[in-house]
Amino acid sequence: MKLVWYSNPTKISLRFVIPTSIIIKMTDEELLSKLEKAIKTCRKCRLYKNATNAVPGHGNSKAKIAFVGEAPGYNEDQQGLPFVGRAGKLLNSMLDMIKIQREDVWVGNIIKHRPPENRDPMKDEVRLCSGFLEEQLKIIKPKIIVTLGRIALEYFVKEAKISKYHGFPISYKGRVFFPLYHPAAALRNGNIENILREDFKNLPKVVKGEIAVVDLGKEYTKEKAEGQISFM
Ligand code: URA
Numbered sequence: 001m002k003l004v005w006y007s008n009p010t011k012i013s014l015r016f017v018i019p020t021s022i023i024i025k026m027t028d029e030e031l032l033s034k035l036e037k038a039i040k041t042c043r044k045c046r047l048y049k050n051a052t053n054a055v056p057g058h059g060n061s062k063a064k065i066a067f068v069g070e071a072p073g074y075n076e077d078q079q080g081l082p083f084v085g086r087a088g089k090l091l092n093s094m095l096d097m098i099k100i101q102r103e104d105v106w107v108g109n110i111i112k113h114r115p116p117e118n119r120d121p122m123k124d125e126v127r128l129c130s131g132f133l134e135e136q137l138k139i140i141k142p143k144i145i146v147t148l149g150r151i152a153l154e155y156f157v158k159e160a161k162i163s164k165y166h167g168f169p170i171s172y173k174g175r176v177f178f179p180l181y182h183p184a185a186a187l188r189n190g191n192i193e194n195i196l197r198e199d200f201k202n203l204p205k206v207v208k209g210e211i212a213v214v215d216l217g218k219e220y221t222k223e224k225a226e227g228q229i230s231f232m
Contacts, residue, residue, distance in 0.1 A: 028061040031139050035139075039054050039132050040054045042054065042112065042113075044128040047115060053078070054080065054112050054113055055112055056080075056112055056136075057106065057107060059103070059106030064143040065142055066137060066142035067148055068108055068148065068156075069082065069107075070148070072112070073087070076109075076114065086184075087183040087184040088183070091183050094197065098203055106142065109152075110133055110152060110155050111125055126155060144169070144207055146178045146179075148182045149180075149181065157177065165179045166199055167195070168214050169214065170216045171216065171217070178203060183196065
């Protein structure tokens with residue numbers, strides 16, 4: 001709280017100036033729904049033009065686990081909700097398998113409007129849209145961010161290869177990620193589905209901290225020192 005003196009030649013008065021954050025204390029749900037409104041009216045990139053609905057993300061504002069995919073597909077675009085098509089059903093069945101309720105987690109995407117024909121998001125679309133996801137994660141503060149697929153993993157950890165890190169909890173720049181293959185990839189390939197299922201079974205242990213977390217920051221520094229990578 002700031003104390004401010006107002007003075008004039010004849011009178012001196014004392015006033016308290018109360019910061020607006022104290023006057024208007026919004027709940028996490030309110031903050032998320034404010035963001036949702038901004039997402040629904042966002043015109044920053046071209047994607048809104050072909051979309052039926054924006055897909056801001058959905059779930060528990062206090063979730064310990066946040067699932068982050070790439071971008072909405074056809075069904076998500078129709079319903080305005082993330083992972084409600086075939087990939088979403090597979091995600092739900094994996095959650096059932098480990099006895100985690102979908103209402104207890106948060107599910108969202110990097111991109112909030114469906115790219116035409118489900119093409120990969122373009123760099124400028126990611127740059128213009130990802131601020132929404134970052135704000136959402138700041139509010140939710142999940143313990144673990146489960147990245148679904150290559151694009152979500154590479155958004156957070158640019159150099160990480162999903163074929164190397166799937167199923168390993170990794171810490172990077174102060175956050176813990178659990179990279180998994182995308183359920184849509186699992187629907188196309190039975191081997192990937194088996195790997196996804198096995199990796200998924202470890203999620204409860206990752207949440208409880210029972211699986212060692214790979215510190216990617218340190219790993220990269222070591223690999224760089226050994227001349228194995230050149231990006232830093
Ligand atoms: N694929 C994604 O990456 N996100 C969705 O919401 C649905 C399918």
